Amino acid sequence: xxxxxxxxxxxxxxxxxxxxxxxxxxxxxxxxxxxxxxxxxxxxxxxxxxxxxxxxxxxxxxxxxxxxxxxxxxxxxxxxxxxxxxxxxxxxxxxxxxxxxxxxxxxxxxxxxxxxxxxxxxxxxxxxxxxxxxxxxxxxxxxxxxxxxxxxxxxxxxxxxxxxxxxxxxxxxxxxxxxxxxxxxxxxxxxxxxxxxxxxxxxxxxxxxxxxxxxxxxxxxxxxxxxxxxxxxxxxxxxxxxxxxxxxxxxxxxxxxxxxxxxxxxxxxxxxxxxxxxxxxxxxxxxxxxxxxxxxxxxxxxxxxxxxxxxxx
Numbered sequence: 001x002x003x004x005x006x007x008x009x010x011x012x013x014x015x016x017x018x019x020x021x022x023x024x025x026x027x028x029x030x031x032x033x034x035x036x037x038x039x040x041x042x043x044x045x046x047x048x049x050x051x052x053x054x055x056x057x058x059x060x061x062x063x064x065x066x067x068x069x070x071x072x073x074x075x076x077x078x079x080x081x082x083x084x085x086x087x088x089x090x091x092x093x094x095x096x097x098x099x100x101x102x103x104x105x106x107x108x109x110x111x112x113x114x115x116x117x118x119x120x121x122x123x124x125x126x127x128x129x130x131x132x133x134x135x136x137x138x139x140x141x142x143x144x145x146x147x148x149x150x151x152x153x154x155x156x157x158x159x160x161x162x163x164x165x166x167x168x169x170x171x172x173x174x175x176x177x178x179x180x181x182x183x184x185x186x187x188x189x190x191x192x193x194x195x196x197x198x199x200x201x202x203x204x205x206x207x208x209x210x211x212x213x214x215x216x217x218x219x220x221x222x223x224x225x226x227x228x229x230x231x232x233x234x235x236x237x238x239x240x241x242x243x244x245x246x247x248x249x250x251x252x253x254x255x256x257x258x259x260x261x262x263x264x265x266x267x268x269x270x271x272x273x274x275x276x277x278x279x280x281x282x283x284x285x286x287x288x289x290x291x292x293x294x295x296x297x298x299x300x301x302x303x304x305x306x307x308x309x310x311x312x313x
Contacts, residue, residue, distance in 0.1 A: 009035065046171070050062065050065075051090055051092065051167055052166045053164070059081055069137060078104065078258070118223060119158065121223045123154055142172055206228045207231050209227035217286070217287075218264065222261055223259060224293045226259055226292070227293070230252060
């Protein structure tokens with residue numbers, strides 16, 4: 001029985017056998033408590049929050065990279081690029097969960113460039129996936145190397161710019177802090193918004209637009225832009241569908257939305273998309289279905305030049 005719990009704890013938390021045995025002993029072999037014990041001990045989660053500006057292209061953006069430096073896993077890398085300078089005013093000292101929600105909200109602001117945002121996400125994800133174990137271990141130390149320089153090089157290459165203004169803040173979390181999705185740990189428990197987290201996150205029922213020439217639902221991944229139909233019959237669902245431009249007098253209208261998470265099941269996949277701060281959508285895609293997604297190269301920036309003129313006035 002003890003060996004079964006050790007194996008299960010190792011699988012659940014990614015700890016090694018020695019850590020699993022110690023955690024179970026400390027918790028009196030109560031598996032749920034042992035998971036919490038291991039989570040508090042594993043400081044393997046690094047969150048990088050960054051904001052950047054490309055003065056030559058009047059472009060501003062945010063990104064966040066969540067990495068497990070022990071396993072090398074890139075957990076997620078959301079980003080936004082926009083012609084709206086208000087994006088750059090985001091506070092890097094915000095709690096990572098609040099920062100991520102703000103980032104997704106910025107993607108719905110006027111001036112947001114969805115294709116370019118996706119390009120930044122993919123480039124950052126590839127960069128961190130290619131990092132060596134030693135580099136990741138160094139990044140995971142509180143006094144480790146500052147990643148700002150290498151990220152700035154990557155952004156200059158993507159923007160084809162000589163200079164990019166970049167600010168980055170690194171937070172090192174234990175596994176429990178990351179999994180909790182709680183509000184800032186500095187807030188008193190009695191006043192924390194974590195108890196209302198399920199109320200703050202509204203999940204709408206959505207369907208993914210199918211396309212015979214599209215991509216298999218099992219190939220959809222976080223960061224893709226999918227064509228989503230809001231089919232939630234609740235009053236709030238209908239209201240938000242109209243607000244997001246997803247409902248006309250004739251019925252639901254597809255809305256491009258970033259994929260936040262994908263979970264595979266025996267009958268298909270469950271896809272979560274993000275519409276705005278606090279508003280997500282869940283869609284179940286059947287086994288064998290093919291869906292419409294956007295995976296295209298960055299377009300010529302001149303096509304957006306009217307935004308540059310607008311924000312210069």
